[in-house]
Amino acid sequence: MRAPAALVVALLLQACGSFPPNPSLERYVPKAGYSFGKLELGRHNTDELFVIVTFSGGGTRAAALAYGVMEELRATPIGRPGEGARLIDEVDVISSVSGGSFTAAYYALRGEKLFDEFPDLFLYRPIQSELLREMLLPSSWPKLAGASYGRSDLAAEFYDRELFRGATYAELIARKTRPFVVLNATDMTTGTPFPFLQDQFDMMCSDLAGVPLARAAAASSAFPGALTPLTFQNYAGSCEYRQPSWVQIAIDDTPLRLNARRRAVAENRLSLAAALEAKPARPYIHLTDGGVADNIGLRGPLDALSSPNHPWSVVQMMNNGPIDRLVVIAVNAATGAAVERDQSASVPGLIDTVVTAADVPLGNYSFDTVELLGKAALENARDARLVEQCNRLSAARGAQCALKLPSARKVDFYPVQVSFGYIASPEERAWFRGLPTTFELPAETVTRLRAVARRLLAEDPQFQKLLKDLRNPG
Amino acid sequence: MEYVLVTFPTDRFVYIDDEQNGRTNEVLRVDEGTHVFDLGPYANYRPGSRKVTVKDTTPLEPREIAFYRLEDE
Numbered sequence: 001m002r003a004p005a006a007l008v009v010a011l012l013l014q015a016c017g018s019f020p021p022n023p024s025l026e027r028y029v030p031k032a033g034y035s036f037g038k039l040e041l042g043r044h045n046t047d048e049l050f051v052i053v054t055f056s057g058g059g060t061r062a063a064a065l066a067y068g069v070m071e072e073l074r075a076t077p078i079g080r081p082g083e084g085a086r087l088i089d090e091v092d093v094i095s096s097v098s099g100g101s102f103t104a105a106y107y108a109l110r111g112e113k114l115f116d117e118f119p120d121l122f123l124y125r126p127i128q129s130e131l132l133r134e135m136l137l138p139s140s141w142p143k144l145a146g147a148s149y150g151r152s153d154l155a156a157e158f159y160d161r162e163l164f165r166g167a168t169y170a171e172l173i174a175r176k177t178r179p180f181v182v183l184n185a186t187d188m189t190t191g192t193p194f195p196f197l198q199d200q201f202d203m204m205c206s207d208l209a210g211v212p213l214a215r216a217a218a219a220s221s222a223f224p225g226a227l228t229p230l231t232f233q234n235y236a237g238s239c240e241y242r243q244p245s246w247v248q249i250a251i252d253d254t255p256l257r258l259n260a261r262r263r264a265v266a267e268n269r270l271s272l273a274a275a276l277e278a279k280p281a282r283p284y285i286h287l288t289d290g291g292v293a294d295n296i297g298l299r300g301p302l303d304a305l306s307s308p309n310h311p312w313s314v315v316q317m318m319n320n321g322p323i324d325r326l327v328v329i330a331v332n333a334a335t336g337a338a339v340e341r342d343q344s345a346s347v348p349g350l351i352d353t354v355v356t357a358a359d360v361p362l363g364n365y366s367f368d369t370v371e372l373l374g375k376a377a378l379e380n381a382r383d384a385r386l387v388e389q390c391n392r393l394s395a396a397r398g399a400q401c402a403l404k405l406p407s408a409r410k411v412d413f414y415p416v417q418v419s420f421g422y423i424a425s426p427e428e429r430a431w432f433r434g435l436p437t438t439f440e441l442p443a444e445t446v447t448r449l450r451a452v453a454r455r456l457l458a459e460d461p462q463f464q465k466l467l468k469d470l471r472n473p474g
Numbered sequence: 475m476e477y478v479l480v481t482f483p484t485d486r487f488v489y490i491d492d493e494q495n496g497r498t499n500e501v502l503r504v505d506e507g508t509h510v511f512d513l514g515p516y517a518n519y520r521p522g523s524r525k526v527t528v529k530d531t532t533p534l535e536p537r538e539i540a541f542y543r544l545e546d547e
Contacts, residue, residue, distance in 0.1 A: 246491040249508050249525075258529060259507040306475065307505045308490050315503050319488075319496030379475060383533045390534060407533055408477060408501040 016142055017149030019231045023210035025202065028241040033198030034169050034208050036093070036312035042177040044079070044089035047322035049470070050314065051329070052093045053179075054298045055100025056366075057221070057291035058333035059437040062099030064123050064446045065333045068453025069418055070107065070114065075454075078470050088112075093304075093312065094181045095195075097290035097297040099439075100331065101183045101220035102163070105213050108181035109167050121163055123446050127439035134158050150228025152218050160214035169196070169216075170209040180312060184290035184297055185219035188229055189282065192268050193293040194219075195300055199311035203272040204232070204285065205239035219287040223437070224358075229288040237274025246309045262307060295366045298330055298373060305376055318411050325412045327466055328373060331453070332419040334366060336433035370417065377413040384410050414466045418456045428452075476504050476528045477536035478511070483543050486513045501536050504528055511539050518544050 031037050041047065053073075055066040070088065079085035096104035102122055107114045134140060135154055143149055160166060172181070183196045194200065196216040201208040219230040250266035253259065274280050290297065304310040305328075308319070317323050341348050348356075387407035394403040423429035432452060435445065457463055480488045482498040489495065489512045496502040498513065512523040519541045531537050 244491065245510060249491070249510065253507050253527075256508075256527065258527070259505060262505060262507050308493060308495050308503075308509075309505070313493070315505070316490075316493055316495050319490075319502045320494060321496065383475065383477075387533050405534060406479065406499075406501050408503055409496075 016146035017144065017153060018146050019148050019153050020212075020215075021233045022201075022204075022215075023207045024233075024235040025205045025207045025239045028202055028205065028239045030202075033201070034173050034196075035198050036180045038173070038176075039178045039180055040176055042089060044083070044085035045092070045178060046090065047092075047317065048324040049078075049090045049327070050317065050323045050325070051087070051091045051327045052095065052301050052304075052314075053091055053329045054296055054301060054331060055094065055096040055104050056297060056330075056332045056334065057098030057100060057289065057295045057437075058335070059099040059221075059223075059439050060123060060127070060441045060446065061335075061435045061437065061449060062097075062331075062333035063103045064441070064449035065418065065453045066096070066100045066103035066331050067114075067118065067123060068450035069329065069331050069457050070103065071450060072454040072457045074112070074115070076467070078467075091179045093301065094179050095184065095297040095300050096182070096220065097184050097295055098221040098223070099333070099437075100297060101217050101290065102159075104181050105183055105217050106163070108172050108175075108179070109164065109213060111175070119446075124443050125440075129440060130162075131155055131158055131439065148231055150230070152222045152227045152230045155222075155227060156212070156215045156218035156230065158214075159217055160212050164213045164217070167213050168209060169211050169213065172213070173209055182300060183216045183220045184294065184300065185216075185222070185230075185287040186290055186293040187268075188286040188288050190268055190271055191293060192264075193290065193299055194285070194287055196220075197311060202239075202241055203236060203243075203269055204280075205235035205237065205241055206233065220290045222287065222289045224288055224292065227289075229286040232285045232287060234272060234280045234283050234285050236272055236280035237278035241273075243269060243273065244309065250309075261303075262309065265303070265309075291362065294369060295334070295362055296330060296332055296369050298328075298369050301328060302369070302372055302376065318409060321409055323409075323411050325414065325466070325469070327414045327416060328377075329416040329418065329457070329463075330370060330373060332366070332370065332417065334363065334419065334421075334433075335435060335437070336420075336430070370419075373415045373417075377415040380411065380413045383408070412469065414462045416457070416460045416463045416466070418453055418460065420452075420456075422456055422459070423452065476506050476531045477533050478502050478504055478526075478528055478531070478539055479536040480511055480513075480539045480541065482513060482519060482541045483546065486519075488512075489514050498541070501533065513541055520544055 056062050073088035076087040094104045106118050185194045187194045198208045247266040250262045304314045308315045387405050394401050420432040479501050480498050486498045487494050490509050506529050508527045510523050510525050513519050528537050
């Protein structure tokens with residue numbers, strides 16, 4: 001009797017789930033794999049107009065808002081009449097978080113088939129109910145009993161089967177053209193953004209090409225509490241990886257108290273590296289929702305706009321000359337604060353207090369992140385104006401006084417914002433800002449989100465200025 | 475944003491921290507901190523590279539980083 005019981009236990013343990021490991025990288029090759037520099041310009045895309053789009057978190061609400069923006073970009077003609085160029089053709093980078101990552105990843109994989117396939121496959125589908133049903137299936141229980149397998153692993157399997165159909169990053173590499181789509185999760189230990197790009201996986205000696213898109217989307221949207229973090233294996237020390245030279249230089253700058261952000265990025269890179277005996281100090285990396293580190297998906301692009309050391313540095317592109325116009329479209333599905341608790345004198349409960357303590361700082365951080373975008377645009381305009389004004393003033397005093405100061409290449413910067421906060425009608429604004437964060441919304445709500453995204457983009461003053469400037473260049 | 479002007483008698487690519495970043499005798503953008511500047515593989519210049527801490531610049535007063543042609547010496 002003891003032997004069959006042991007056999008049953010052994011079989012059950014075998015059935016217990018374990019996370020599917022990300023593949024190791026045999027040998028590090030700089031700038032290989034899914035990297036910005038490996039992607040070519042698509043048809044009708046130019047470097048003169050460089051467009052970055054960011055999609056925030058917020059479940060289906062965020063995915064639908066992102067989708068509506070893509071619809072509007074597709075419907076916006078640019079260039080000479082008859083050429084057929086549209087603004088969507090000019091999108092170079094998409095950086096996304098959580099719910100927005102589904103729209104981004106699907107566009108990266110299927111291009112404009114997004115518009116035929118994604119609404120039925122995701123936006124109008126009761127994903128949340130289907131996920132819950134999947135978790136309640138008796139066949140899922142043994143897997144979920146595994147210590148290294150969680151609800152997000154099950155969700156990743158669901159997305160892989162139902163949405164991404166087994167696609168890995170190898171398929172994005174094979175597409176060869178922009179946009180470069182960066183799905184962002186959060187490294188639970190460091191609290192920093194974890195972008196799914198080969199530069200990040202190089203440090204872990206892992207080959208992103210073999211990682212399913214579904215796992216990246218699941219990690220990006222592993223909403224804390226409802227979904228579990230996802231585990232990735234860190235093989236650092238096994239592929240002859242070398243950090244770029246600036247990393248040590250940034251660390252060495254510490255006594256000078258210069259550029260704390262650059263140093264923090266360098267320290268974060270080193271946290272993934274091999275420690276003693278070529279073994280990583282952190283052999284497993286646990287990823288949670290990208291919104292924990294940055295719910296707008298804008299931090300990566302802001303770093304790219306300010307540093308030549310970023311894996312897809314826009315500063316480097318500006319120095320090298322091709323960019324005339326830089327557009328950043330931040331699509332933000334943030335909602336407003338619920339006011340129900342203030343209708344009562346009762347002391348708020350523990351859950352309400354804990355959720356508020358977690359949620360409010362994230363909202364404040366998102367506000368600051370969006371503000372940084374505006375500041376970056378202002379700084380760029382102010383610096384360009386300064387040199388122009390000096391040259392103009394000196395020239396006004398006569399040709400012999402003209403200075404002709406050299407200046408950095410001029411780049412016109414358009415920070416565009418799509419956010420419920422810009423809806424004019426207070427009632428309509430309150431309705432959108434009161435939508436829940438869920439992977440299941442009524443069809444009518446999804447349709448309204450798509451429509452309001454298109455309207456908010458078209459109404460944005462910077463977007464209108466961009467279209468005007470594109471119609472009247474120079 | 476900080477600004478640098480890498481000077482050299484002729485037009486050459488500029489490398490900042492091993493990455494191609496614009497050309498000589500143009501104002502270039504860089505972030506605050508220490509960076510290594512060089513002019514790339516055709517090493518007819520000196521010094522071979524310059525490690526410079528860039529801070530407190532403006533577009534009107536970029537940090538000048540000079541390289542010299544070996545043939546001129």
